[in-house]
Amino acid sequence: MNAPSLVTTDVDVAIGKLRAGGVVAVPTETVYGLAADASNPAAVARIFAVKGRPIGHPLIVHIADADQLDVWSSDPSSVARQLAANGWPGPLTLIVPRSEQVHDAITGGRTTVGLRVPAHPMTLDLLRSSGLAVAAPSANRFGAVSPTTAQHVLDDLGGVLDPATDAILDGGPCEVGIESTIIDTTVDPCQLLRAGAITADDVVALISDLAPASGPSRSSGMLESHYAPQCAVRLVDTADDAWALRAGTPGAEILEFKDDLAEAARSLYSELRAADTRGAKMLIVVLPSAKGLGHALRDRLTKAAAPRPR
Incomplete structure:
Protein backbone atom coordinates (compact mmCIF):
# COMPACT_ATOMS: atom_id res chain seq x y z
CA MET A 1 0.00 0.00 0.00
CA ASN A 2 1.52 3.30 -1.08
CA ALA A 3 1.65 6.40 1.14
CA PRO A 4 0.69 4.55 4.34
CA SER A 5 0.80 7.76 6.38
CA LEU A 6 -2.47 8.83 4.76
CA VAL A 7 -4.40 5.87 6.18
CA THR A 8 -5.56 5.79 9.79
CA THR A 9 -8.10 4.03 11.95
CA ASP A 10 -7.94 6.79 14.58
CA VAL A 11 -11.11 8.91 14.56
CA ASP A 12 -9.39 11.62 16.62
CA VAL A 13 -6.71 11.99 13.93
CA ALA A 14 -9.43 12.43 11.32
CA ILE A 15 -11.22 15.02 13.46
CA GLY A 16 -8.00 16.98 13.87
CA LYS A 17 -7.44 17.07 10.10
CA LEU A 18 -11.01 18.24 9.47
CA ARG A 19 -10.84 20.97 12.10
CA ALA A 20 -7.60 22.23 10.57
CA GLY A 21 -9.26 22.57 7.14
CA GLY A 22 -8.07 19.31 5.58
CA VAL A 23 -10.08 16.71 3.72
CA VAL A 24 -10.62 13.21 5.06
CA ALA A 25 -11.99 10.18 3.25
CA VAL A 26 -14.55 8.69 5.61
CA PRO A 27 -16.29 5.30 5.52
CA THR A 28 -20.05 5.15 5.30
CA GLU A 29 -22.39 2.22 4.84
CA THR A 30 -22.79 3.24 1.17
CA VAL A 31 -19.39 4.32 -0.22
CA TYR A 32 -16.38 6.23 1.10
CA GLY A 33 -16.94 9.99 1.10
CA LEU A 34 -14.38 12.78 0.74
CA ALA A 35 -15.26 14.93 3.72
CA ALA A 36 -14.55 18.53 4.65
CA ASP A 37 -15.91 20.74 7.42
CA ALA A 38 -19.20 21.98 5.95
CA SER A 39 -18.84 25.31 7.78
CA ASN A 40 -15.47 26.04 6.09
CA PRO A 41 -15.85 27.19 2.45
CA ALA A 42 -12.10 26.92 1.77
CA ALA A 43 -12.06 23.33 2.98
CA VAL A 44 -15.15 22.53 0.88
CA ALA A 45 -13.40 24.04 -2.16
CA ARG A 46 -10.60 21.49 -1.73
CA ILE A 47 -13.10 18.69 -2.28
CA PHE A 48 -13.72 20.00 -5.79
CA ALA A 49 -9.99 20.42 -6.46
CA VAL A 50 -9.05 16.94 -5.21
CA LYS A 51 -11.86 15.19 -7.09
CA GLY A 52 -11.61 17.27 -10.26
CA ARG A 53 -15.32 17.94 -9.70
CA PRO A 54 -16.86 20.84 -11.64
CA ILE A 55 -17.79 23.78 -9.43
CA GLY A 56 -21.53 24.05 -8.99
CA HIS A 57 -22.30 20.36 -8.56
CA PRO A 58 -24.10 20.11 -5.20
CA LEU A 59 -22.66 18.16 -2.28
CA ILE A 60 -24.42 16.16 0.43
CA VAL A 61 -23.96 17.31 4.02
CA HIS A 62 -23.56 14.50 6.55
CA ILE A 63 -24.90 15.33 10.01
CA ALA A 64 -24.83 13.54 13.36
CA ASP A 65 -28.57 13.07 13.98
CA ALA A 66 -32.05 14.13 12.94
CA ASP A 67 -32.04 16.97 15.50
CA GLN A 68 -29.62 18.83 13.20
CA LEU A 69 -32.21 18.90 10.43
CA ASP A 70 -33.40 22.26 11.77
CA VAL A 71 -29.84 23.63 11.84
CA TRP A 72 -29.12 22.91 8.18
CA SER A 73 -32.63 23.37 6.77
CA SER A 74 -34.70 26.53 7.05
CA ASP A 75 -38.08 24.81 6.81
CA PRO A 76 -38.06 21.00 6.66
CA SER A 77 -41.49 19.66 5.77
CA SER A 78 -43.46 17.15 7.81
CA VAL A 79 -42.60 14.60 5.10
CA ALA A 80 -38.88 15.32 5.53
CA ARG A 81 -39.21 14.85 9.28
CA GLN A 82 -41.08 11.57 8.79
CA LEU A 83 -38.41 10.23 6.46
CA ALA A 84 -35.58 11.40 8.72
CA ALA A 85 -37.18 9.78 11.76
CA ASN A 86 -37.51 6.45 9.97
CA GLY A 87 -34.51 6.45 7.62
CA TRP A 88 -31.66 7.95 9.67
CA PRO A 89 -29.02 6.79 10.33
CA GLY A 90 -29.05 5.07 6.97
CA PRO A 91 -28.56 5.29 3.21
CA LEU A 92 -31.15 8.04 2.69
CA THR A 93 -30.46 11.62 1.56
CA LEU A 94 -33.20 14.24 1.84
CA ILE A 95 -33.30 17.37 -0.30
CA VAL A 96 -34.64 20.17 1.91
CA PRO A 97 -34.67 24.00 1.89
CA ARG A 98 -31.23 25.18 2.95
CA SER A 99 -30.67 27.33 6.00
CA GLU A 100 -28.31 30.30 6.32
CA GLN A 101 -25.79 27.82 7.75
CA VAL A 102 -25.25 26.35 4.28
CA HIS A 103 -22.63 27.96 2.03
CA ASP A 104 -23.12 28.39 -1.72
CA ALA A 105 -20.02 26.22 -2.25
CA ILE A 106 -22.03 23.23 -1.01
CA THR A 107 -25.18 23.81 -3.08
CA GLY A 108 -23.82 25.51 -6.18
CA GLY A 109 -26.04 28.47 -5.30
CA ARG A 110 -29.23 26.39 -5.14
CA THR A 111 -31.86 27.08 -2.51
CA THR A 112 -31.88 23.45 -1.39
CA VAL A 113 -29.36 21.13 0.27
CA GLY A 114 -29.02 17.35 0.58
CA LEU A 115 -28.70 16.02 4.13
CA ARG A 116 -28.17 12.57 5.58
CA VAL A 117 -27.04 10.77 8.74
CA PRO A 118 -24.63 7.95 7.79
CA ALA A 119 -24.90 4.59 9.56
CA HIS A 120 -21.21 3.67 9.72
CA PRO A 121 -20.11 3.63 13.40
CA MET A 122 -16.72 5.30 12.82
CA THR A 123 -18.14 8.23 10.90
CA LEU A 124 -21.05 8.60 13.31
CA ASP A 125 -18.49 8.73 16.12
CA LEU A 126 -16.55 11.37 14.18
CA LEU A 127 -19.63 13.54 13.68
CA ARG A 128 -20.94 13.19 17.22
CA SER A 129 -17.58 13.58 18.98
CA SER A 130 -16.47 16.58 16.92
CA GLY A 131 -19.75 18.46 16.61
CA LEU A 132 -18.94 18.92 12.93
CA ALA A 133 -21.13 18.42 9.89
CA VAL A 134 -19.20 17.41 6.78
CA ALA A 135 -19.80 17.89 3.08
CA ALA A 136 -18.85 14.58 1.48
CA PRO A 137 -19.28 13.36 -2.09
CA SER A 138 -17.72 10.03 -3.04
CA ALA A 139 -13.96 9.87 -2.48
CA ASN A 140 -12.86 9.30 -6.07
CA ARG A 141 -12.11 11.27 -9.21
CA PHE A 142 -15.24 12.89 -10.62
CA GLY A 143 -17.35 10.56 -12.76
CA ALA A 144 -15.28 7.45 -11.98
CA VAL A 145 -16.18 4.32 -10.01
CA SER A 146 -17.04 5.04 -6.38
CA PRO A 147 -14.75 3.60 -3.66
CA THR A 148 -15.96 0.99 -1.20
CA THR A 149 -12.64 0.34 0.58
CA ALA A 150 -9.84 2.54 1.88
CA GLN A 151 -7.54 0.98 -0.74
CA HIS A 152 -9.86 2.19 -3.50
CA VAL A 153 -9.54 5.73 -2.14
CA LEU A 154 -5.78 5.41 -1.95
CA ASP A 155 -5.64 4.11 -5.52
CA ASP A 156 -7.71 7.05 -6.79
CA LEU A 157 -6.59 9.97 -4.63
CA GLY A 158 -3.38 8.94 -2.89
CA GLY A 159 -1.34 11.02 -5.30
CA VAL A 160 -3.26 14.25 -4.64
CA LEU A 161 -3.96 14.01 -0.91
CA ASP A 162 -1.35 15.51 1.45
CA PRO A 163 -0.52 13.40 4.53
CA ALA A 164 0.31 16.61 6.40
CA THR A 165 -3.25 17.90 6.11
CA ASP A 166 -5.45 15.05 4.88
CA ALA A 167 -6.28 11.47 5.82
CA ILE A 168 -8.13 8.31 4.83
CA LEU A 169 -10.12 6.85 7.73
CA ASP A 170 -10.16 3.09 7.19
CA GLY A 171 -13.45 1.59 8.34
CA GLY A 172 -13.31 -1.57 6.26
CA PRO A 173 -15.47 -2.45 3.23
CA CYS A 174 -18.76 -0.60 2.86
CA GLU A 175 -21.77 -2.69 3.84
CA VAL A 176 -24.24 -1.40 1.22
CA GLY A 177 -21.80 -0.59 -1.59
CA ILE A 178 -23.84 1.89 -3.64
CA GLU A 179 -24.74 5.51 -2.97
CA SER A 180 -27.70 6.64 -0.89
CA THR A 181 -31.26 6.98 -2.08
CA ILE A 182 -32.05 10.67 -2.69
CA ILE A 183 -35.56 12.06 -2.13
CA ASP A 184 -36.49 15.66 -2.96
CA THR A 185 -38.91 16.65 -0.20
CA THR A 186 -39.32 20.23 -1.45
CA VAL A 187 -41.81 19.26 -4.18
CA ASP A 188 -45.27 17.70 -3.97
CA PRO A 189 -45.32 14.80 -4.44
CA CYS A 190 -41.75 14.07 -3.37
CA GLN A 191 -39.44 12.91 -6.16
CA LEU A 192 -36.99 10.02 -6.25
CA LEU A 193 -33.80 11.62 -7.61
CA ARG A 194 -31.52 8.60 -7.13
CA ALA A 195 -32.38 4.98 -6.36
CA GLY A 196 -30.55 3.23 -3.55
CA ALA A 197 -30.79 0.57 -0.88
CA ILE A 198 -33.86 2.25 0.58
CA THR A 199 -36.20 1.45 -2.28
CA ALA A 200 -39.11 3.40 -3.71
CA ASP A 201 -41.45 0.87 -2.10
CA ASP A 202 -39.80 1.52 1.28
CA VAL A 203 -40.38 5.27 0.87
CA VAL A 204 -43.97 4.90 -0.32
CA ALA A 205 -44.72 2.80 2.75
CA LEU A 206 -43.86 5.87 4.84
CA ILE A 207 -45.21 8.80 2.83
CA SER A 208 -47.77 7.25 0.43
CA ASP A 209 -46.77 9.15 -2.71
CA LEU A 210 -43.50 9.34 -4.65
CA ALA A 211 -42.87 10.57 -8.19
CA PRO A 212 -39.92 9.93 -10.54
CA ALA A 213 -37.31 12.63 -11.01
CA SER A 214 -38.15 15.54 -13.30
CA GLY A 215 -36.71 18.99 -13.85
CA PRO A 216 -33.09 20.18 -13.66
CA SER A 217 -30.21 18.32 -12.05
CA ARG A 218 -30.16 19.28 -8.36
CA SER A 219 -28.37 16.49 -6.54
CA SER A 220 -25.47 14.08 -6.80
CA GLY A 221 -25.86 11.20 -9.24
CA MET A 222 -28.25 12.88 -11.68
CA LEU A 223 -25.77 13.13 -14.56
CA GLU A 224 -26.23 10.74 -17.50
CA SER A 225 -22.64 9.46 -17.33
CA HIS A 226 -21.25 8.50 -13.93
CA TYR A 227 -19.72 5.61 -11.93
CA ALA A 228 -17.71 4.64 -15.03
CA PRO A 229 -14.66 2.36 -15.19
CA GLN A 230 -11.98 2.88 -17.82
CA CYS A 231 -13.19 -0.04 -19.92
Whole structure:
Protein backbone atom coordinates (compact mmCIF):
# COMPACT_ATOMS: atom_id res chain seq x y z
CA MET A 1 0.00 0.00 0.00
CA ASN A 2 1.52 3.30 -1.08
CA ALA A 3 1.65 6.40 1.14
CA PRO A 4 0.69 4.55 4.34
CA SER A 5 0.80 7.76 6.38
CA LEU A 6 -2.47 8.83 4.76
CA VAL A 7 -4.40 5.87 6.18
CA THR A 8 -5.56 5.79 9.79
CA THR A 9 -8.10 4.03 11.95
CA ASP A 10 -7.94 6.79 14.58
CA VAL A 11 -11.11 8.91 14.56
CA ASP A 12 -9.39 11.62 16.62
CA VAL A 13 -6.71 11.99 13.93
CA ALA A 14 -9.43 12.43 11.32
CA ILE A 15 -11.22 15.02 13.46
CA GLY A 16 -8.00 16.98 13.87
CA LYS A 17 -7.44 17.07 10.10
CA LEU A 18 -11.01 18.24 9.47
CA ARG A 19 -10.84 20.97 12.10
CA ALA A 20 -7.60 22.23 10.57
CA GLY A 21 -9.26 22.57 7.14
CA GLY A 22 -8.07 19.31 5.58
CA VAL A 23 -10.08 16.71 3.72
CA VAL A 24 -10.62 13.21 5.06
CA ALA A 25 -11.99 10.18 3.25
CA VAL A 26 -14.55 8.69 5.61
CA PRO A 27 -16.29 5.30 5.52
CA THR A 28 -20.05 5.15 5.30
CA GLU A 29 -22.39 2.22 4.84
CA THR A 30 -22.79 3.24 1.17
CA VAL A 31 -19.39 4.32 -0.22
CA TYR A 32 -16.38 6.23 1.10
CA GLY A 33 -16.94 9.99 1.10
CA LEU A 34 -14.38 12.78 0.74
CA ALA A 35 -15.26 14.93 3.72
CA ALA A 36 -14.55 18.53 4.65
CA ASP A 37 -15.91 20.74 7.42
CA ALA A 38 -19.20 21.98 5.95
CA SER A 39 -18.84 25.31 7.78
CA ASN A 40 -15.47 26.04 6.09
CA PRO A 41 -15.85 27.19 2.45
CA ALA A 42 -12.10 26.92 1.77
CA ALA A 43 -12.06 23.33 2.98
CA VAL A 44 -15.15 22.53 0.88
CA ALA A 45 -13.40 24.04 -2.16
CA ARG A 46 -10.60 21.49 -1.73
CA ILE A 47 -13.10 18.69 -2.28
CA PHE A 48 -13.72 20.00 -5.79
CA ALA A 49 -9.99 20.42 -6.46
CA VAL A 50 -9.05 16.94 -5.21
CA LYS A 51 -11.86 15.19 -7.09
CA GLY A 52 -11.61 17.27 -10.26
CA ARG A 53 -15.32 17.94 -9.70
CA PRO A 54 -16.86 20.84 -11.64
CA ILE A 55 -17.79 23.78 -9.43
CA GLY A 56 -21.53 24.05 -8.99
CA HIS A 57 -22.30 20.36 -8.56
CA PRO A 58 -24.10 20.11 -5.20
CA LEU A 59 -22.66 18.16 -2.28
CA ILE A 60 -24.42 16.16 0.43
CA VAL A 61 -23.96 17.31 4.02
CA HIS A 62 -23.56 14.50 6.55
CA ILE A 63 -24.90 15.33 10.01
CA ALA A 64 -24.83 13.54 13.36
CA ASP A 65 -28.57 13.07 13.98
CA ALA A 66 -32.05 14.13 12.94
CA ASP A 67 -32.04 16.97 15.50
CA GLN A 68 -29.62 18.83 13.20
CA LEU A 69 -32.21 18.90 10.43
CA ASP A 70 -33.40 22.26 11.77
CA VAL A 71 -29.84 23.63 11.84
CA TRP A 72 -29.12 22.91 8.18
CA SER A 73 -32.63 23.37 6.77
CA SER A 74 -34.70 26.53 7.05
CA ASP A 75 -38.08 24.81 6.81
CA PRO A 76 -38.06 21.00 6.66
CA SER A 77 -41.49 19.66 5.77
CA SER A 78 -43.46 17.15 7.81
CA VAL A 79 -42.60 14.60 5.10
CA ALA A 80 -38.88 15.32 5.53
CA ARG A 81 -39.21 14.85 9.28
CA GLN A 82 -41.08 11.57 8.79
CA LEU A 83 -38.41 10.23 6.46
CA ALA A 84 -35.58 11.40 8.72
CA ALA A 85 -37.18 9.78 11.76
CA ASN A 86 -37.51 6.45 9.97
CA GLY A 87 -34.51 6.45 7.62
CA TRP A 88 -31.66 7.95 9.67
CA PRO A 89 -29.02 6.79 10.33
CA GLY A 90 -29.05 5.07 6.97
CA PRO A 91 -28.56 5.29 3.21
CA LEU A 92 -31.15 8.04 2.69
CA THR A 93 -30.46 11.62 1.56
CA LEU A 94 -33.20 14.24 1.84
CA ILE A 95 -33.30 17.37 -0.30
CA VAL A 96 -34.64 20.17 1.91
CA PRO A 97 -34.67 24.00 1.89
CA ARG A 98 -31.23 25.18 2.95
CA SER A 99 -30.67 27.33 6.00
CA GLU A 100 -28.31 30.30 6.32
CA GLN A 101 -25.79 27.82 7.75
CA VAL A 102 -25.25 26.35 4.28
CA HIS A 103 -22.63 27.96 2.03
CA ASP A 104 -23.12 28.39 -1.72
CA ALA A 105 -20.02 26.22 -2.25
CA ILE A 106 -22.03 23.23 -1.01
CA THR A 107 -25.18 23.81 -3.08
CA GLY A 108 -23.82 25.51 -6.18
CA GLY A 109 -26.04 28.47 -5.30
CA ARG A 110 -29.23 26.39 -5.14
CA THR A 111 -31.86 27.08 -2.51
CA THR A 112 -31.88 23.45 -1.39
CA VAL A 113 -29.36 21.13 0.27
CA GLY A 114 -29.02 17.35 0.58
CA LEU A 115 -28.70 16.02 4.13
CA ARG A 116 -28.17 12.57 5.58
CA VAL A 117 -27.04 10.77 8.74
CA PRO A 118 -24.63 7.95 7.79
CA ALA A 119 -24.90 4.59 9.56
CA HIS A 120 -21.21 3.67 9.72
CA PRO A 121 -20.11 3.63 13.40
CA MET A 122 -16.72 5.30 12.82
CA THR A 123 -18.14 8.23 10.90
CA LEU A 124 -21.05 8.60 13.31
CA ASP A 125 -18.49 8.73 16.12
CA LEU A 126 -16.55 11.37 14.18
CA LEU A 127 -19.63 13.54 13.68
CA ARG A 128 -20.94 13.19 17.22
CA SER A 129 -17.58 13.58 18.98
CA SER A 130 -16.47 16.58 16.92
CA GLY A 131 -19.75 18.46 16.61
CA LEU A 132 -18.94 18.92 12.93
CA ALA A 133 -21.13 18.42 9.89
CA VAL A 134 -19.20 17.41 6.78
CA ALA A 135 -19.80 17.89 3.08
CA ALA A 136 -18.85 14.58 1.48
CA PRO A 137 -19.28 13.36 -2.09
CA SER A 138 -17.72 10.03 -3.04
CA ALA A 139 -13.96 9.87 -2.48
CA ASN A 140 -12.86 9.30 -6.07
CA ARG A 141 -12.11 11.27 -9.21
CA PHE A 142 -15.24 12.89 -10.62
CA GLY A 143 -17.35 10.56 -12.76
CA ALA A 144 -15.28 7.45 -11.98
CA VAL A 145 -16.18 4.32 -10.01
CA SER A 146 -17.04 5.04 -6.38
CA PRO A 147 -14.75 3.60 -3.66
CA THR A 148 -15.96 0.99 -1.20
CA THR A 149 -12.64 0.34 0.58
CA ALA A 150 -9.84 2.54 1.88
CA GLN A 151 -7.54 0.98 -0.74
CA HIS A 152 -9.86 2.19 -3.50
CA VAL A 153 -9.54 5.73 -2.14
CA LEU A 154 -5.78 5.41 -1.95
CA ASP A 155 -5.64 4.11 -5.52
CA ASP A 156 -7.71 7.05 -6.79
CA LEU A 157 -6.59 9.97 -4.63
CA GLY A 158 -3.38 8.94 -2.89
CA GLY A 159 -1.34 11.02 -5.30
CA VAL A 160 -3.26 14.25 -4.64
CA LEU A 161 -3.96 14.01 -0.91
CA ASP A 162 -1.35 15.51 1.45
CA PRO A 163 -0.52 13.40 4.53
CA ALA A 164 0.31 16.61 6.40
CA THR A 165 -3.25 17.90 6.11
CA ASP A 166 -5.45 15.05 4.88
CA ALA A 167 -6.28 11.47 5.82
CA ILE A 168 -8.13 8.31 4.83
CA LEU A 169 -10.12 6.85 7.73
CA ASP A 170 -10.16 3.09 7.19
CA GLY A 171 -13.45 1.59 8.34
CA GLY A 172 -13.31 -1.57 6.26
CA PRO A 173 -15.47 -2.45 3.23
CA CYS A 174 -18.76 -0.60 2.86
CA GLU A 175 -21.77 -2.69 3.84
CA VAL A 176 -24.24 -1.40 1.22
CA GLY A 177 -21.80 -0.59 -1.59
CA ILE A 178 -23.84 1.89 -3.64
CA GLU A 179 -24.74 5.51 -2.97
CA SER A 180 -27.70 6.64 -0.89
CA THR A 181 -31.26 6.98 -2.08
CA ILE A 182 -32.05 10.67 -2.69
CA ILE A 183 -35.56 12.06 -2.13
CA ASP A 184 -36.49 15.66 -2.96
CA THR A 185 -38.91 16.65 -0.20
CA THR A 186 -39.32 20.23 -1.45
CA VAL A 187 -41.81 19.26 -4.18
CA ASP A 188 -45.27 17.70 -3.97
CA PRO A 189 -45.32 14.80 -4.44
CA CYS A 190 -41.75 14.07 -3.37
CA GLN A 191 -39.44 12.91 -6.16
CA LEU A 192 -36.99 10.02 -6.25
CA LEU A 193 -33.80 11.62 -7.61
CA ARG A 194 -31.52 8.60 -7.13
CA ALA A 195 -32.38 4.98 -6.36
CA GLY A 196 -30.55 3.23 -3.55
CA ALA A 197 -30.79 0.57 -0.88
CA ILE A 198 -33.86 2.25 0.58
CA THR A 199 -36.20 1.45 -2.28
CA ALA A 200 -39.11 3.40 -3.71
CA ASP A 201 -41.45 0.87 -2.10
CA ASP A 202 -39.80 1.52 1.28
CA VAL A 203 -40.38 5.27 0.87
CA VAL A 204 -43.97 4.90 -0.32
CA ALA A 205 -44.72 2.80 2.75
CA LEU A 206 -43.86 5.87 4.84
CA ILE A 207 -45.21 8.80 2.83
CA SER A 208 -47.77 7.25 0.43
CA ASP A 209 -46.77 9.15 -2.71
CA LEU A 210 -43.50 9.34 -4.65
CA ALA A 211 -42.87 10.57 -8.19
CA PRO A 212 -39.92 9.93 -10.54
CA ALA A 213 -37.31 12.63 -11.01
CA SER A 214 -38.15 15.54 -13.30
CA GLY A 215 -36.71 18.99 -13.85
CA PRO A 216 -33.09 20.18 -13.66
CA SER A 217 -30.21 18.32 -12.05
CA ARG A 218 -30.16 19.28 -8.36
CA SER A 219 -28.37 16.49 -6.54
CA SER A 220 -25.47 14.08 -6.80
CA GLY A 221 -25.86 11.20 -9.24
CA MET A 222 -28.25 12.88 -11.68
CA LEU A 223 -25.77 13.13 -14.56
CA GLU A 224 -26.23 10.74 -17.50
CA SER A 225 -22.64 9.46 -17.33
CA HIS A 226 -21.25 8.50 -13.93
CA TYR A 227 -19.72 5.61 -11.93
CA ALA A 228 -17.71 4.64 -15.03
CA PRO A 229 -14.66 2.36 -15.19
CA GLN A 230 -11.98 2.88 -17.82
CA CYS A 231 -13.19 -0.04 -19.92
CA ALA A 232 -16.34 0.18 -22.00
CA VAL A 233 -19.52 -1.14 -20.40
CA ARG A 234 -22.26 -2.82 -22.43
CA LEU A 235 -25.57 -3.89 -20.93
CA VAL A 236 -27.59 -6.91 -22.02
CA ASP A 237 -30.74 -8.58 -20.75
CA THR A 238 -29.71 -12.25 -20.68
CA ALA A 239 -26.65 -14.45 -20.26
CA ASP A 240 -27.18 -15.76 -23.79
CA ASP A 241 -26.96 -12.18 -25.10
CA ALA A 242 -23.75 -11.67 -23.12
CA TRP A 243 -22.03 -14.76 -24.48
CA ALA A 244 -23.09 -13.91 -28.03
CA LEU A 245 -21.62 -10.42 -27.73
CA ARG A 246 -18.43 -11.66 -26.09
CA ALA A 247 -17.84 -14.14 -28.92
CA GLY A 248 -17.32 -11.27 -31.34
CA THR A 249 -15.57 -8.84 -28.99
CA PRO A 250 -11.87 -9.35 -28.23
CA GLY A 251 -10.90 -8.42 -24.68
CA ALA A 252 -14.48 -8.56 -23.40
CA GLU A 253 -15.50 -10.00 -20.03
CA ILE A 254 -18.94 -10.86 -18.62
CA LEU A 255 -20.42 -9.81 -15.29
CA GLU A 256 -23.62 -11.56 -14.23
CA PHE A 257 -25.24 -11.13 -10.83
CA LYS A 258 -26.81 -13.91 -8.81
CA ASP A 259 -30.17 -13.62 -7.06
CA ASP A 260 -28.69 -11.95 -3.96
CA LEU A 261 -29.03 -8.31 -4.99
CA ALA A 262 -27.63 -7.01 -1.69
CA GLU A 263 -24.40 -8.92 -2.36
CA ALA A 264 -24.45 -7.66 -5.96
CA ALA A 265 -24.61 -4.08 -4.69
CA ARG A 266 -21.77 -4.65 -2.21
CA SER A 267 -19.53 -6.05 -4.93
CA LEU A 268 -20.56 -3.91 -7.93
CA TYR A 269 -17.88 -1.23 -7.75
CA SER A 270 -15.15 -3.71 -6.83
CA GLU A 271 -16.12 -5.74 -9.92
CA LEU A 272 -15.93 -2.66 -12.15
CA ARG A 273 -12.52 -1.76 -10.74
CA ALA A 274 -11.25 -5.33 -11.08
CA ALA A 275 -12.15 -5.37 -14.78
CA ASP A 276 -9.87 -2.37 -15.29
CA THR A 277 -7.10 -4.00 -13.23
CA ARG A 278 -7.27 -7.08 -15.47
CA GLY A 279 -7.07 -4.89 -18.57
CA ALA A 280 -10.52 -5.72 -19.91
CA LYS A 281 -11.48 -3.76 -23.02
CA MET A 282 -15.19 -4.22 -22.42
CA LEU A 283 -17.33 -5.43 -19.53
CA ILE A 284 -20.60 -6.99 -20.67
CA VAL A 285 -23.08 -6.83 -17.80
CA VAL A 286 -26.28 -8.84 -17.57
CA LEU A 287 -28.79 -6.43 -16.04
CA PRO A 288 -30.42 -7.56 -12.79
CA SER A 289 -34.18 -7.69 -12.56
CA ALA A 290 -36.00 -4.37 -12.22
CA LYS A 291 -37.34 -4.92 -8.72
CA GLY A 292 -36.29 -3.74 -5.27
CA LEU A 293 -32.56 -3.05 -5.09
CA GLY A 294 -32.32 -4.03 -8.76
CA HIS A 295 -33.56 -0.54 -9.69
CA ALA A 296 -30.51 1.04 -8.02
CA LEU A 297 -28.13 -1.42 -9.65
CA ARG A 298 -29.65 -0.78 -13.06
CA ASP A 299 -29.34 2.98 -12.48
CA ARG A 300 -25.61 2.75 -11.68
CA LEU A 301 -24.94 0.40 -14.59
CA THR A 302 -26.88 2.54 -17.07
CA LYS A 303 -24.82 5.57 -16.07
CA ALA A 304 -21.57 3.53 -16.23
CA ALA A 305 -22.47 2.48 -19.78
CA ALA A 306 -23.58 5.93 -20.99
CA PRO A 307 -21.52 7.92 -23.52
CA ARG A 308 -18.80 9.70 -21.59
CA PRO A 309 -18.19 13.43 -21.81
CA ARG A 310 -14.94 14.43 -23.46
